[in-house]
Amino acid sequence: MSHTPHELHDEFPDAAEHIHALKTQDKRFAALAERYHVLNREIHRIDSGIEAASEDRTEELKKERLSLLDAVQLALKADEVSK
Numbered sequence: 172m173s174h175t176p177h178e179l180h181d182e183f184p185d186a187a188e189h190i191h192a193l194k195t196q197d198k199r200f201a202a203l204a205e206r207y208h209v210l211n212r213e214i215h216r217i218d219s220g221i222e223a224a225s226e227d228r229t230e231e232l233k234k235e236r237l238s239l240l241d242a243v244q245l246a247l248k249a250d251e252v253s254k
Contacts, residue, residue: 175215179204182240186247193250200246207239 180187193200214232216222224232 175212177211177214177236179207179243183243183247189247189250190243193246197246197250200243203239203242203246207236207243210236210239 179190183190190204194204195201210232213222214229214236217224217229217232
């Protein structure tokens with residue numbers, strides 16, 4: 172079984188419980204996390220040679236992944252502040 176790099180629990184290892192809680196309590200965060208998961212898996216398949224994509228498309232996907240990662244980080248911080 173292969174490990175998919177860059178999963179949210181890998182990117183935020185200290186926030187795994189926080190991420191899980193937000194995914195169950197906040198529909199917007201759950202949708203954001205799901206979009207990140209789907210996109211990350213697509214990038215992994217491209218990087219692994221399972222799916223084909225142009226370099227431009229791959230770069231576009233990776234930029235979107237970074238943007239989603241930033242959004243997840245902001246949501247985690249905002250939730251911490253609101254507590």
